[in-house]
Amino acid sequence: MTEDMSELRSERASEAIEFKTGSDTDFVNSPLRQRLKDVLLRRILGGAYKAGDRLVELKIAQEFGTSQAPVREALRDLEATGLVISKPRRGTYVAEVLSEGLREIYAVRGALEEQATRLATVRQSCDLAMLELELQGMRVAAAADDLTSLAEHSVKFHRAIVEAAGNRLLTNLWASLNIETRTTITLLVDGIDLMEAANSHRQIIDAIASGDSERASRVAREHQENFERLPTPNTKLRKDT
Amino acid sequence: MTEDMSELRSERASEAIEFKTGSDTDFVNSPLRQRLKDVLLRRILGGAYKAGDRLVELKIAQEFGTSQAPVREALRDLEATGLVISKPRRGTYVAEVLSEGLREIYAVRGALEEQATRLATVRQSCDLAMLELELQGMRVAAAADDLTSLAEHSVKFHRAIVEAAGNRLLTNLWASLNIETRTTITLLVDGIDLMEAANSHRQIIDAIASGDSERASRVAREHQENFERLPTPNTKLRKDT
DNA sequence: GCCATATCGTTTATCGATAATTGATAAAAA
DNA sequence: TTTTTATCAATTATCGATAAACGATATGGC
Structure with a gap:
């Protein structure tokens, strides 16, 4: 010992x-x-x-x-x-199902953010200007190839929507998923187009702005589903082991 | 001391x-x-x-x-x-927002179960026979005015769907909401029609059976939203204090 | 030799005690 | 009187130690 x-x-x-x-x-x-x-x-x-x-x-x-x-x-x-x-x-x-588990989160995020977006859109409680700002931040970060900054802005973007839903339990649960830490990891995947990832948030803003809660919520979910299909980051990280 | x-x-x-x-x-x-x-x-x-x-x-x-x-x-x-x-x-x-918080859970359950139902419907992994069985159990319980039994069957019903989604994280999160305990409380609300509550699960089964995942997921969510509108059970419970 | 049972070591689950932090109170100075 | 500061009490966060549980191993009976 x-x-x-x-x-x-x-x-x-x-x-x-x-x-x-x-x-x-x-x-x-x-x-x-x-x-x-x-x-x-x-x-x-x-x-x-x-x-x-x-x-x-x-x-x-x-x-x-x-x-x-x-x-x-x-x-x-x-x-x-x-x-x-x-x-x-x-x-x-x-967890044995780690690679599986890493992917599982997108379905859960999808579920929570779909609902959050729906609620936030109905309530019109989203600070669209802030979302726009974070999107800009993402674009700048993507251009500079700055993963960390991109992840931070992305997290703020999504968190803003979740909080705008005005449901503390929902916010709690979302926060418990440790999105902050995981997002950085996700972006480490080879072959991911950072600028495209950043720009993909545009659709969400537009959908929320349109006031069509069903459309907005669907877009929010599909946004997560896109990441679900990417290869597991973990695999890539292991290359230097 | x-x-x-x-x-x-x-x-x-x-x-x-x-x-x-x-x-x-x-x-x-x-x-x-x-x-x-x-x-x-x-x-x-x-x-x-x-x-x-x-x-x-x-x-x-x-x-x-x-x-x-x-x-x-x-x-x-x-x-x-x-x-x-x-x-x-x-x-x-x-939580100060207790009555609020009690209601908040339905939006979260709605989010999780909406997604779970969607996934389970797509995968066709639901044991419809079991769902049918639990529904019967609920009807029997409702007829006998047995809250506890009704709650148990209801929980099994919903849990079956959530598990059928095949996403452990989703299942974990759902379980962490303590649906089991809360369901009994929900049913204690005066003026709730137990048989109607039991029967409302029929739509879910039908929607899943139809194979239309979008419809099924929507039904699942709306099922939760119905309860969201009920008065807070907490108020009613205090009667015997 | 094979199976049932007892012992052992490892690790978790729990305990009782200590350290450290916060809000409040009271005292002192202006 | 008001403001500032020092002290206090209460409670959490953490610690070190103990007890209990589980798997593995060894032992004895068949």
Whole structure:
């Protein structure tokens, strides 16, 4: 048990960066659980943890120098998003269906955003100017080949719509999918046309502006379905393993 | 701190029933967290905890004779469903928007089940015979005025469709909404015609059977929207308090 | 040799205690 | 009197340790 310490400790140094690099949210709140979740999320999506890998709570806790409790809570959060599966007394594993699971999210996003768009369109509560602004941001980012920026603007775009629906539960659930982190990963897929991806948001704006809630909601869903057909990002990421 | 013990202990006795009465799921898994969540859920939905009430972890832990940890996890689960809100270091409160929140769920269920129905219809993966069976069960229950049974069959009905979609994430999310517990509450509303509620599922079966995924998904969503318009069950429950 | 059973190690689930943070209160200064 | 600051109490977030459960392994009977 003690012989692992050197290895783990050396790894801790490299993880420190990963640990400090807060994605975007305020880091005043629930630091440990939140940050742990973020790191684990990146590792899973990034392929550092392979499908089927077991995640032992105490081991992770030791690695980050924390206690078991926050790790446990982080894992539980991840379980809700389907990225890990934990059987009652048998431990937590990275979902076997990972590549499948990564694709599954688009159907769920589609469902939530379809409804959100419908509600927001009916209520006319969307800040179209802001959406336009984010679209511009996406275009600029796409032109500059800046994945991170593109992802950020995209997330803001979609979040704005979801929030405009005025349904907290819907917003909560959407947020729990960790769209922020996943979006970046999605864009890493080879062969994706960034500018096209950015521009595809135009249709959504137009549909919402038209006031036709059924059309708008359909467009929003189909927007997600487009990504569903792309190859799994994970596969591509593994190339350097 | 010790002077509360007598009161708490006496209350524990009455809660023991509530604590043992497992709704329907297997109780082999994660007993404490699960059961605590269930009890708290019932209290919130049943009105024992009022909107804005503060839920102090240690107090609840003492009440049930457990430690803080499982309570914490239960509360966190509830937070995901929007029934409680917890600010970082300030504690957990029953959502102020409770009556609002209770209604919000229908839009979310609508979103998820709309998509699930669409997918299941396209895949033709629905066990229509089972749906028919559950519908019969609902009719029998409605005739006998058996809320619990009606709720159980209804949940099985909808769950079957959601699972038929073959998207685990979707299923997970749907399950996290605690439909099981909430459905019973919904039916407690005065003035709801149980037989009509049961029969309304017929349309869903028919739509799925028709193979028209767009129609089916729309019917599924509208099915939820119907309940959205009903008065808040919470109000009615208070009558025997 | 094969199957049933007991023991063992590993890991989770839970516990009890501590540290740290927040809001409120009270005291002091202007 | 008002404002500022220091202290307090209450509660969460975290910790370290223990207990219980599960799978695997070893042991004994057949």
